[in-house]
Amino acid sequence: MNKPLIQALSLGKTYYVKSGLFRPRRKLEAVSGVDFAVDEGTTFGLVGESGSGKSTIARLVLGVERPTTGRVEMMGNEVPVLDDDPAPAFRRLIQPVMQDSTAALDPRMNVGRIIEEPLRIHDVHHNGVERSHRVTELLSQVGLDAAMAKRFSSALSGGQRQRVAIARALALNPRVLVLDEPVSSLDASTQAQILNLLKQLQSELALTCILISHDMAVIAFMSQQIGVLYMGRLVEVGLRDTILKDAQHPYTIALLASADHRAAIGFGTLQGEIPSPFDPPSGCAYHPRCPLAAQRCRVEAPLLRSTSSGRKVACHFAEVSRSDIAQLEHNQTITEDSHGLTQTDLD
Ligand SMILES: Nc1ncnc2c1ncn2[C@@H]1O[C@H](COP(=O)(O)OP(=O)(O)OP(=O)(O)O)[C@@H](O)[C@H]1O
Ligand SMILES: [Mg+2]
Structure with missing residues (x-):
């Protein structure tokens, strides 16, 4: 197996945000428990809605900010934070391209x-x-x-x-480029030219890229590996083709639908707004917007687990067939109803 050129290990960043003159600062977990590894000469695409923590990860990888937890490693060495960088030469190896x-x-x-x-x-x-x-x-x-x-x-x-x-x-x-929304401010034809240029440069110079975009179409075009970020956590990570052909997390499916890749799948596009990061939902953070959400999702946060198809996904229902999900939902409704009846009887 290849040794990754750059990797994030349990990367997390918590901010304490002022909320008023005499009020205590409020805690905001911008990024939490993020792990990924990028092989040399490949692109890792990080996709998620606004506020999901993409730029925070970019800043942590670039060493512009100090992680609250975890670290970034390049060729097995921890990437130092800019403030206390003992070897500025090391920094030359990772360069940013911003939106x-x-x-x-x-x-x-x-x-x-x-x-x-x-x-x-x-x-x-x-x-x-x-x-x-x-x-x-x-x-x-x-x-x-x-x-x-x-x-x-x-x-x-x-x-x-x-x-x-x-x-x-x-x-x-540099050996690594961190590209944060590099084409978002461009019109469609210029976007395509710049993305093609980046691909060409990547193969000529054997560049390793961490590409950030809110646009799944851009990520799908450029990346060998895709990580889907929701409220600061990776909810699905895997090879591009696995994610495009067989996304398992309902959020990934909704992002694909909004990029027109999966319009026909029937899960629909994204519903509702991202909840406040100061007050994240209980259980699975995606449950208030999820068409599959069941009682378990409201109370138990799913772990990012490896599945048989080689990807990692944080959904209780990943790789469970839709008919099984319907059955589970049905059973659950019966359980909830009967519980309600018993409760009424007791009252
Ligand atoms: N310096 C900071 N202090 C406090 N909160 C911050 C800071 N930087 C980011 N945040 C918060 O962290 C969360 C993630 O922000 P981030 O900019 O990483 O998201 P993003 O995915 O890049 O969004 P966008 O697509 O809009 O660029 C947001 O809730 C944001 O308000
Ligand atoms: Mg950003």
Whole structure:
């Protein structure tokens, strides 16, 4: 078996959020017990709705924030948090590409300077000629003309800006890219161009990617492995084809339906809103929105367990047939009814 290049081990992040001048801070578990492992040269796609904890995981993997529990390991070594990084060289190996590169790209710098900046900070190429060669090489890798180096980022299209952000991320020859919603701000045809570029770069440079998106179609196109995040926890993790052809968690199925992959399955698309993270539901956090929810789901949180098909899933009903579920529900209704009767009789 391959040893993973990068992995998250029981990763968790809890925030304590101010709730008013004289009120105690409220606890918010943004990420909890997240485990995944990514083999070299592959993409792990992390998908979930807004607020599910995707960017928090990105920040933990990048070492921008300190995890409350667990750790991130790369090639068997713990990835240090930026604040107390004893070996900045290590950080060069993991680079981010964010959703809105407008904020990341300084409008006062021209493109050449933006791409060159990491080389200066890390003192990689000592003279201007070497740096300028590297900038031209990077521009060509991301499909931009060398003349682009003189342009200012404020004068670029969204797609061009994202190409510049990718070139900058590649400047230091990273092994891992953490891509947080890299195409969400782009129109559909530009999205496709950038995703194809990322695929091409990945195979040319043997990059390992952690790709974050709320859009299952983007994740399905890019990833070898998919992790589905709900309220800070992974609810299903597995190989892309297993997840696409035979998703087991009702949340995964709903995400697939909303991306039109499974419109016909009959489970429907997502219903209702994500509950408040300050007051998560009892039992399975998905139960208030789940078409299969039964009494057990309201009281007992399902563990993320391995199933016979090799994926992991956190649902009491995973790999239970729908007719069995109907039978279970039926039995449960009878039990609840008879319990009610007994109660009434006693009263
Ligand atoms: N610095 C912080 N302090 C307090 N709470 C935070 C902080 N950062 C994130 N959160 C909370 O943690 C939860 C997860 O947020 P996160 O930004 O990771 O979600 P996301 O999946 O990236 O959402 P989106 O798709 O909207 O970007 C949210 O409830 C958010 O409000
Ligand atoms: Mg986010």
